[in-house]
Amino acid sequence: MKSNAEAARLLIRMIIAIAASDGNFDAGEKVVAAKIAQELGLNASEFGL
Numbered sequence: 001m002k003s004n005a006e007a008a009r010l011l012i013r014m015i016i017a018i019a020a021s022d023g024n025f026d027a028g029e030k031v032v033a034a035k036i037a038q039e040l041g042l043n044a045s046e047f048g049l
Contacts, residue, residue, distance in 0.1 A: 001040055002040055002041050005041070005042070008037075008040040008041065008042055009042065009046075011036075011040070012033065012036065012037050012040070012042060012047050013047070015033050015036060016033055016047060016049075019032075019033060030049050033047070033049055034047075034049040037049060
């Protein structure tokens with residue numbers, strides 16, 4: 001996934017959508033999403049994290 005930035009970005013957007021699907025994208029979920037973005041070599045701020 002790290003070698004494919006487009007797929008990594010799609011994965012983060014999917015993670016955010018799933019986490020927010022209950023109407024509450026809370027701070028804990030944002031921390032986890034930011035850590036995953038970082039592991040994928042992406043800048044978490046690009047996703048508002």
